[in-house]
Amino acid sequence: MERTSRFSAALIFVAPLAVLVVLWAVLVPALGVRPQIFPSVAAVGRAGIDSILDGSLLRHVAASVSRVAIGTVLAVLVAVPLGILMGVSRGVSAFVTPLMRFFSVLAGIAWIPIATLWFGYGFGAIVFVIFNAVFFVVAYNTLLGVSTIPMTLRHAAASLGAGRRSMLTDVLLPGALPNIVTGIRTGLGFAWRGLIAAEMIATDVGLGYMLFVARDFYQTEVIVLGMIVIGTLWLLIDRLLLVPLERATIERWGLVSP
Amino acid sequence: MKSLSLKNLAKTYFDAYKGEHVTAIRDVSLEVPAGEFVSIVGPSGCGKSTILNMVAGFIPHSGGDILVGGEAVKGPGPDRGVVFQSFALFPWKTVLDNVGFGPKMRGVPKAERDAIAREYLALAGLSHAADRYPNELSGGMQQRVGVVRALANQPDVLLMDEPFASVDAQTRMTLQDELSRIWEERRPTVVFITHDVPEAVFLANRVVVLSKGKVLAEVDVPISRPRVWDRLVADDQFKDLSNQVLALVRSA
Ligand SMILES: Nc1ncnc2c1ncn2[C@@H]1O[C@H](COP(=O)(O)OP(=O)(O)O)[C@@H](O)[C@H]1O
Numbered sequence: 001m002e003r004t005s006r007f008s009a010a011l012i013f014v015a016p017l018a019v020l021v022v023l024w025a026v027l028v029p030a031l032g033v034r035p036q037i038f039p040s041v042a043a044v045g046r047a048g049i050d051s052i053l054d055g056s057l058l059r060h061v062a063a064s065v066s067r068v069a070i071g072t073v074l075a076v077l078v079a080v081p082l083g084i085l086m087g088v089s090r091g092v093s094a095f096v097t098p099l100m101r102f103f104s105v106l107a108g109i110a111w112i113p114i115a116t117l118w119f120g121y122g123f124g125a126i127v128f129v130i131f132n133a134v135f136f137v138v139a140y141n142t143l144l145g146v147s148t149i150p151m152t153l154r155h156a157a158a159s160l161g162a163g164r165r166s167m168l169t170d171v172l173l174p175g176a177l178p179n180i181v182t183g184i185r186t187g188l189g190f191a192w193r194g195l196i197a198a199e200m201i202a203t204d205v206g207l208g209y210m211l212f213v214a215r216d217f218y219q220t221e222v223i224v225l226g227m228i229v230i231g232t233l234w235l236l237i238d239r240l241l242l243v244p245l246e247r248a249t250i251e252r253w254g255l256v257s258p
Numbered sequence: 259m260k261s262l263s264l265k266n267l268a269k270t271y272f273d274a275y276k277g278e279h280v281t282a283i284r285d286v287s288l289e290v291p292a293g294e295f296v297s298i299v300g301p302s303g304c305g306k307s308t309i310l311n312m313v314a315g316f317i318p319h320s321g322g323d324i325l326v327g328g329e330a331v332k333g334p335g336p337d338r339g340v341v342f343q344s345f346a347l348f349p350w351k352t353v354l355d356n357v358g359f360g361p362k363m364r365g366v367p368k369a370e371r372d373a374i375a376r377e378y379l380a381l382a383g384l385s386h387a388a389d390r391y392p393n394e395l396s397g398g399m400q401q402r403v404g405v406v407r408a409l410a411n412q413p414d415v416l417l418m419d420e421p422f423a424s425v426d427a428q429t430r431m432t433l434q435d436e437l438s439r440i441w442e443e444r445r446p447t448v449v450f451i452t453h454d455v456p457e458a459v460f461l462a463n464r465v466v467v468l469s470k471g472k473v474l475a476e477v478d479v480p481i482s483r484p485r486v487w488d489r490l491v492a493d494d495q496f497k498d499l500s501n502q503v504l505a506l507v508r509s510a
């Protein structure tokens with residue numbers, strides 16, 4: 001029962017993507033599209049195999065994923081405690097909320113120019129862009145999460161003897177978790193896009209760089225391959241990391257994320 | 259178990275919308291000896307929750323004294339256990355961990371506090387629900403956990419603010435039977451707030467009728483124990499006392 005429903009859910013998810021590939025396979029030869037404009041399925045397949053065999057795809061993916069991972073982990077480690085601190089004080093939370101909103105909107109791409117001025121071209125600038133994309137969204141959502149925890153829960157904890165520290169670890173952190181997960185999900189989305197953009201400008205390895213260089217040589221099959229890899233990686237991160245995290249916590253507890 | 263003593267308690271709120279001060283509690287004095295069960299009844303808005311929140315330490319009082327075992331209350335603390343109308347269980351903790359939360363705060367090791375939690379869960383017939391999460395339980399079950407969680411921390415005084423108001427009538431009577439039985443076994447000091455007169459009389463040794471922030475009357479309830487609804491529904495003494503309290507509440 002469980003297994004078949006999982007399977008059919010996966011099928012429903014994959015089916016539209018499969019239709020898209022079929023359309024592509026039929027339309028490109030049928031309309032006689034030139035490879036400089038859009039590649040054939042076979043050409044992209046070949047480019048995929050070539051880049052796997054010569055190790056270049058793995059190198060680009062590893063560079064991109066490790067930048068996202070490092071930037072995101074750093075951002076979450078700083079943003080969650082800060083968000084909680086801001087959330088417990090009404091005054092502080094009222095003061096910083098507009099700032100957080102402002103910087104959440106700017107998150108990611110808009111920081112690229114100044115990041116390259118501060119950190120030069122390379123790892124530092126890109127990780128900074130990702131940090132930025134994740135930090136403000138997660139901090140803002142954490143703050144929001146803390147302020148929506150019912151006062152009675154904090155009262156209950158206090159009257160059971162909870163001090164500051166236990167209030168933090170046993171009430172505020174788990175209570176804000178639905179919002180924190182939402183924040184990480186949104187932030188990772190920003191980060192992933194920011195990463196590709198930053199890699200086009202500020203580095204010599206990574207998926208964004210791969211796209212950018214291929215354009216110079218009219219290698220549309222490499223460009224499309226890169227786009228497919230970028231989209232697929234994002235879906236994998238979301239499905240294999242974030243969705244299970246939500247299942248194990250928020251849904252189990254009967255909380256809903258906003 | 260300790261006594262609770264309120265001396266000339268007063269509370270004035272500042273109403274931010276109206277921009278003026280509102281007196282919720284004028285002058286309330288009340289003695290609850292150790293091991294006594296006192297109910298406070300009164301119409302909605304008469305200040306019941308305000309008293310309880312001050313005693314719990316959730317809000318400051320504007321005048322008078324609150325003493326638990328002779329000591330002045332400062333902020334919330336584990337000496338005063340609270341049962342909330344909204345249950346206030348931690349959704350992210352299992353029933354066992356909810357009940358073990360108080361002992362955990364006291365630094366009791368995991369194995370030991372699990373044993374304590376299981377003992378108290380058994381007291382309310384909840385052993386089978388230990389590994390569930392609160393959202394998997396009915397309202398009546400959740401409030402049993404709420405009561406047990408407060409008891410397992412062995413407070414000096416147990417404070418309950420309309421704890422059974424949000425469960426259905428059938429379940430409410432069962433919960434009242436159970437609370438009565440648990441009180442008879444353990445004899446905690448209890449302040450129980452309700453606007454339901456039969457509930458107040460059924461549970462308490464003494465009923466305090468509150469009106470407009472003042473104590474209107476105190477009525478002793480000398481009905482013998484153990485008390486169960488099966489016996490009390492048709493009990494003349496229970497009916498007389500209920501009617502007496504009801505008349506007072508109506509005049510309030
Ligand atoms: N936070 C508050 N600010 C202003 N007025 C309040 C506040 N809380 C309660 N009051 C007022 O105090 C009075 C008593 O309220 P409450 O203690 O909740 O009554 P009860 O629990 O008996 O229904 C009411 O008139 C209510 O409007």
Ligand SMILES: [Mg+2]
Nearest residue numbers: 306307308420
């Ligand atoms: Mg009330």
